[in-house]
Amino acid sequence: MSLEKVTLKQAQERAAADVPPRPIRMIIWHHFEVPTARDYEGIVTMHSVRRYHVETRGWGDVGYNWLFAPDGDIYAGRSLTSGDGAHCIGHNDDSVGLGMCLNGDEEDLALFPEMQRNVLALTVTLCEVFGLTAEALYFHRDFGSKTCPGVLLDRAQYRAALTAELRTPRQEGVPPTVNDDPTSDIRR
Secondary structure (H helix, E strand, C coil), X not given: CCCEEECHHHHHXXXXXXXXXXXXXXXXXXXXXXXXXXXXXXXXXXXXXXXXXXXXXXXXXXXXXXXECCCCCEEECCCHHHCCCCCCCCCCCCEEEEEECCCXXXXXXXXXXXXXXXXXXXXXXXXXXXXXXXXXXXXXXXXXXXXXXXXXXXXXXXXXXXXXXXXXXXXXXXXXXXXXXXXXXXXX
């Protein structure tokens, strides 16, 4: 398997087509912690995350289904139709894992508006594809003693943003957009 850089529209189209034969009940956000957003060097960084998951952790591929870069780039990771993910023990078979190149304990997602917008927009699409509400958004820390995706991210605020987007009617063929204003109230 390899990581592939895709546009938001391509990611949304793939999300709609990559529907597994099992029910998806939640979307789980993660941060890489290391490498951080400051360390990001394009696809090289994403390949280092995949290499860590495969060579050190012993997984068959990168654990996340989608990976997000600080500059807003999106990378397609593990396909939902190729089997279970490897991102959250006990929930790999009923969730989609979104990994952000960020240390959310030290770097606020709001400081990276392109990444924030794309993570939210793809989360909206995934909710629509799988018939989920904003309550289906979870953070990795909800399932263990960790801070992932970081203490600077507030799940309640992101759920509120998702709720607002999911209630917004869309024109056929127009992907969801999320508030582009980095000074909006989608903050910690």
